Every structure is written in C-alpha cells, then in structure tokens.
Amino acid sequence: MSQRWFITGASRGLGLEIAKAALAVGHRVVATSRSKNTADPIAADSSERFLALALDITRPEEVSKAVDSAVAHFGGIDVLVNNAGYGQLGFFEENTLQDALEQLETNLLGTLNVAWAVLPVMRAAREGRIFNVSSVAGIRGSMTGSIYSASKFGVEGFSEALSPEVEPLGVHVTIVEPGLFKTDFLSPSSVRFGGQTIADYAEQSAKLQELYRGLNRQQKGDPQKLAEAIVSLAKEPNPPLRFAAGVDAVAAIEEKIAKLRLDLDQWKDLSVSTGE
Template sequence: MSRIWFITGSSRGIGYEAARAALAAGDRVAATGRDLSALQQRFAGTGTDRLLPLALDVADSAAVQAAVDATLAHFGRIDVLLNNAGYGQLGLFEEIGAEATQRQFATNVFGLFDVTRAVLPAMRRQRSGRILNITSVGGIIGVAGGGIYCAGKFAVEGFSEALAAEVEPFGIRVTIVGPGYFRTDFLDASSIRHGEHAIADYAEASRQLRNFFDGRNRQQAGDPAKLGRVLVELAHHPAAPLRFSAGSDAVEVVRGKIARLAWETDAFEALSRSTDFA
C-alpha cells in the first residue's frame, strides 16, 4: 500500500536518500528543507502527485504547522513521519557558549518535538502512523567533544521511548534510528559546528578532536543510500523495533553499552539495594 511521508532535512544526506527510496517504493513524499530551491533541484522531474517540496526550518514552530497543514491539504494524510533534520554541534563543553547550545536544541530537540506535535493529531484521527526519529550512537553513549550534541540525542531517545507508549493505543508506532558514522555532509564545514570559545587548558584536546572529525569526513563506513532503503523497510515492517541501530559501528557501540551497564549493575547491586527502607 502506498504511504505518505513527511520528511525533515530532505535536501541531502539521510533525509534525501530516504525520500528517494520512498518514491522508488511507490510512496509519496512531502520533502522539507531549509532551502526550497535545493529541494526542487534535487527532485526535479518528480510529479506533484508524488512529491511536495516545502521550505521548512524546524526551529520555526509556525512554519512547522504550516508545512504539516500544506501536506495534509495536498495528500490528505500523513502515514510516516521521518524526523531527520539536525546538525552536529561538536566541541568541548566549556568552549561552547549558551547561544550555540540553545540553537542546537532548537533544531535537534525542540524542532523535532514541534514537528511531532503537529503531525500526531492527523495520525490519531487515522488511528495509524509510523514515526521514525533519527538519533545517533551519540544518543547511547556520551563522548568527549560531543557533550551538547549527545545531550540532545539522549533527550530524543528518552522522548521517543515515552511517546511510543503514549501513542501505541492509537495504532501509531515509534522507532528510534541510531546511526553510526555515515558518509553524509555531517562532518563537512557546511554542516558541523565547533566550540567558539577557545580555552588554553583544552587547546590540545580540542585540536585532537578536530583532527579526528576531519579525518573521518568522507571516510565513514555507512552508506546513506542503503540506510534510506532500510528506513522504508522499517516504515512498512509490521513489527518494527522500538530501537534500530544503523551500521556495524553502531551495533558495536550498543553492545559495549549493554555490557558496561550489566557490569556496573551487578558490581554495585548490593549497594543499590541498600538504599531501600528496611
């Protein structure tokens, strides 16, 4: 059965590949992004009966509602929401200012909340829907140089788990998609942000982190086109998981986190239990 998608961050990377895969599968797509002309160029030749390109900055709540309303007016429903829009604010915590932190959360967290809030009423009326929230391995483990980015992704993970329980009675399923390193523009200068307040004590650590990320750029193992096709498969899967790890590196990170949690829980179980009333 053909499905209607609403995808944020569709002009490049994972969002673009997911839109392409959905169209190839016979679905229809509202493809949103900050630059409408870029969307139109990327999807040139796709008819308006199958694709609706929309300008959208997810940090603008009024624009979010307008884009969702336009999609419902054009296609009549939304079956799949792919929350993909976001960028990486990297750098050591003390070197990132409050304004940069707020901008990161405005897009990666509050923007995702606003899009989900705008789409859910239609899905509840339909008594059906799929929500795919793109997080990251940074939503499973916190790493040096990724504190602000990881904090946002952790927030989306917790939100998604809670939301899944709230909307399941209405036939709506939520899947958290946690990619590892994929060969997108994520680490390009056009997308990534670094801390803007240099601190002498962190100079060497900051230099090493930048070199690490620069060295990974365009060398990542993950294929975004393959992930796009997997997202379509998940959207159509009758029993899609709550959490899906994308990429071999992501699988290893999750297994490592599970092992560490199990060890710490076992090692300190008696001390944990000692806090109960007698």
C-alpha cells in the first residue's frame, strides 16, 4: 500500500536517500529541507507522488505550514522521518552556550516541533509511523561528542517516553541509531567544531579534527541501504523501538549494554541500600 511520507533534512545525505527509496517503491513523499530546490531533481520522474517544501525545523510556524501543505496535498501523513540534524563536535569546553543552544534547537527541539505538528494528523487517522533519527552517539557518549550526544540522548529519551503514549492510538515510534554513514555529516557544510581554544585540549583536539576530516566521505555505512531498511521497517506491523544501523553501531551498543550491566551488578548492594 502506498504510504504518505514526510521527511525532514531531505536536501542531501540520509534524508535524500530515504526520499528516493520511498519513491522507488511507489510511496508519496513530501521532502522538506531548508533549501527546497536541492530536493527537486528527484521530482523529475515522480512529480505526481512528490512534493518539495522549504522547512527549517527550528521555526515552529514553518513546521505547521509545511505539515498543513503536506496534508492538503496528499490528504494525510502516514510516515514521519525526523532526520534533519548536524553534529556539534569538539571538547565540551571548546564549545559555547550558543553552540549548545543551536545544537539542541535543531537536533532535539526541531524533532519535537515536527512531532507536535504531525501527531494530531496521525492521532486523527489512528495510525502512523515516526522514525526519529538519533545516532550511536544517542546511546553511548564519547570524547568530543558531549554536545551532540546531549542532543541525541534527548531524542532517545523523548522517543522512548512518547512511544507508550501514542502506541495505543496506532502510532509506532522507532529510534534510528546510525553508526558512521557516508553523507555530508563530517563535511565542512554540516559538522561544526567548538571554536574556543583551551591549551589543555588543543593538541588532542587538533588530532581528532584531523581524524574526522580524513573520515569525511570514507565512512563505511551506505545511506542507500539504510534508507531501504527504513522503508522496509515502515511496513512492519510491530516495528522496533530502537534500530541500530551499521556494524559499528551494533558493536557500540553491545559494549554499552555490557557496561551498564557491569556497573549495575558491581554497585547493586549500594544502590539497593538507599531505599526500597
């Protein structure tokens, strides 16, 4: 059955691949991006089933307008992909409050903005699928990812708590946790690094930035395959709450589970001693 998809950050990278994969199997797609024209080329063969809209997810009034236009055009939204986002990297103290606010405003509050606008449409239909794109950094924190992880752990907590609220109304929530995928994520057009120089971190920070630059466009994850996986999950009657994407993501999450188990077991007596 043809589904109506609403995708954020569809100008490039994973969002663009998801739009293409959904169109390829006959779905109707609203592809949103800040630069509306960038998604237009994919419209050529599927104009009847494709609508490109300009949308900056940090602007709630633009979000409402885009959702209204999508509903007016296709009559509803069956699948939402909250994909738009970027990485604010660097040692925590190299970043400023402004860096953190902008990161949270896009990755976390942007995701909430779109969910607020789309959920009434899905509740009215008593069905829907929401894919919130998190990251392996939303499960496991690592050096130079503190601000990015703060935003993606937020997406995870939000999604996990939202799921039981909307599941009885027919809306399934799935958190997508990619490892490293070959998109613009690490390119200068997307990634941002904190700009404050702190002598204690400077040498290591320079090395890590060099490492990230070297990894740009060399990532092993294939965004087309991930896009196809998401399109296939959207048909599952019982989709998972979490979906890890990539060999690296699976390994990192397994490590995290083991670490959680270890800490819990090692400190259990002290933990339970604090109260019933």
